[in-house]
Amino acid sequence: MPERTVDELVRSRAARHGAKPMVIDPAARIGYRELDTTTRDLATVFVDAGVGKGTRVGLIMPNGARWVQVAIALARIGAVLVPLSTLLQAGELVAQLRTASVQFLLSVEEFRGHRYLDDLQSVPALDFPALRRVWPADELARATPGEKARRIVDALAETVTPADPLVVMFTSGSSGTPKGVIHSHGNALGAVRAGLAARCITPDTRLYLPMPFFWVGGYGSGILSALLAGATLVTEEIPRSETTLRLLEAERVTLFRGWPDQAEALARHADTVGADLSALRPGSLEALLPTEQRAQPGARATLFGMTEAFGPYCGYAADTDMPPSAWGSCGKPFSGMEVRIVGTDGRPSPPGSVGEIQIRGPHTLRGICRRSREELFTPDGFYPTGDLGHLDHDGFLFYHGRCDDMFKVSGATVYPGEVERALRTIDGVGNAYVTNVPGRQGERVGAAVVCDGALTAGQLRVAARKLLSAFKVPAVWLVLDSDDDVPRGATGKVDVRRLREMLMTANRTGERA
Known part of the structure; x- marks a missing residue:
């Protein structure tokens, strides 16, 4: 029977893998057996301080072995762990502490210029009615476990069930205010387990991903994935091209997952640094693999998911080409996830029709802070994702962007994702980003295209006319030399507002076909 809670999982993996490294950072190496003993000791410190079952504990800390230990000890x-972004400004931090009703806050004093505890000192205590203690991370490191608390830890662990909440995970807020999404032990572990094969994570994997642990991409696809698979997770506080490449080489990392643009940035520096990346295996982001191991564009699935699904819920084996008819898709829904497409009339749409993606199943969120179930789910239990897509006749999901990204041009609907996919098929185009550009005569299609100076806006427009209906062909063009020129937010997602501003500027200065 698969492990149902994090405590069961830690005990099982310690017995099976012993001294094998579970997590490595530049300053620490923690094996599975050591993870079991140190997180049990750390849990006693929490219990001594008054943390118990159901207590919500906020955590502000950069990636590292210590983050892993704290998260697992609490679980x-x-x-209930509440991971908080190290990028939060004071007002954002206050809002999330209130939204999640955080009772204990554990934080580093400073990271990358942010002094989180100083920020909170100027806020009246009445603004945090649930908060009982703010805990500097250094103070936690000096605490010693009590014998009585050890017995309580074991007793508490036995009471934890799959239905109990594990984490309140905030969304990135790229299209609105961040939401505090609640996941249980059962649904989170189930979601991660369902995607392990598609992400090529096995006990032999040495996994590196640059995503911060405070997002589901780091916590679920990194920490819990390694723990479930019995793999080794390699991480660092601040990814920088040279140090990251040296870390990949020194630890013989076999799987690099994360954001494609980060892999591309590393690839550009690899020759200069002279790092040996020969340990990387197929399934890694392809920019870091030898040319002969790379697939044709679109042949491999782009794993697709969201915080509310605890990471990817759709995919295909990352080292395997999909059937040609499915190229450009996100793969198929994983076991434990039901996906349907709903039209504007609220009814399920047939294969091939674009509509809102809705998801249902045991691996979805348990709730959102301060929201009722009736606000979140349809009467028959589906969660409306706000994403647009279509399913083909074989069950492959194609992504078309966000519902709030969709716009009208002369009364006709334009899906940015559809236009982007078409532009990426043009020879010489490395990437494309599409959004609406407002003007005196209404909305127009704007496209920022990465093509390393090989093509002009006029050439791109001629090629696009052969691929798209006239109303979908971009009227405003911006040619970029590199993906590094694309504006992004803190989580790596494209900042659509800034992209739109760049396109409007390009339009005013005459950079259009």
């Missing part, structure tokens, strides 16, 4: 006693 073992049934406390």
Whole structure:
């Protein structure tokens, strides 16, 4: 029977893998057996301080072995982890502490110029009615476990069930205010387990991903994925091209997952640094693989998911080409996830029709802070994702962007994702980003295209006319030399507002076909 809670999982993996490294950072190496003992000791410190089952504990800390230990220690006693971004400004931090009703806050003093505890000192205590203690991370490191608390830890661990909440994970907020999404031990572990094969994670994997642990991409696809598979996770506080390449080489990393643009940035520096990346295996982001191991564009699935699904819920084996008819898709829904497409009339749409993606199943969110179930789910239990897509006749999901990204041109609907996919098929185009550009005569299609100076806006427009209906062909063009020129937010997602501003500027200065 698969492990149902994090405590069961840690005990099982310690017995199976012993001294094998579970997490490595530049300053620490922690094996599975050591992870079991150190997180049990750390849990006793939390219990001594008054943390118990259901207590919500906020965590502000950069990636590292210590982050892993804290998260697992809290989970073992049934406390609820609330990972908080190291990028938060004071007002954003206050809002998330209130939204999640955080009772204990554990934080580093400073990271990359942010002094989180100083920020909170100027805020009246009445603004945090649930907050009982703010804990500097250094103070936690000096605490010693009590014997009585050890017995309580074991007793608490036995009471934790798959239905108990594990984490309140905030969304990135790229299209609105961040939401505090609640996941349980059962649904989170189930979601991660369902995607392991598609992400090529096995006990032999040495996994590196640059995503911060405070997002589901780091916590679920990194920490819990390694723990479930019995793999080794390699991480660092601040990814930088040279140090990251040296870390990949020194630790013989076999799987690099994460954002494609980060892999591309590393690839550009690899020859200069002279790092040996020969340990990387197929399934890694292809920019870091030898040319002969790379697939044709669109042949491999782009794993697709969201915080509310605890990461990817759709995919295909990352080292395997999909059937040609499915190229450009996100693969198929994983076991435990039901996906349907709903039209503007609220009814399920037939294969091939574009509509809102809705998801249902045991691996979806348990709720959102301060929201009722009736606000979140349809009467028959589906969660409306706000994403647009279509399913083909074989069940492959194609992504078409966000519902709020969709716009009208002369009364006709334009899906940015559809236009982007078409532009990426043009020879010489490395990437494309599409959004609406407002003007005196209404909305127009704007496209920022990465093509390393090989093509002009006029050439791109001629090629696009052969691929798209006239109303979908971009009227405003911006030619970029590199993906690094694309504006992004803190989580790596494209900042659509800034992209739109760049396109409007390009339009005013005459950079259009």
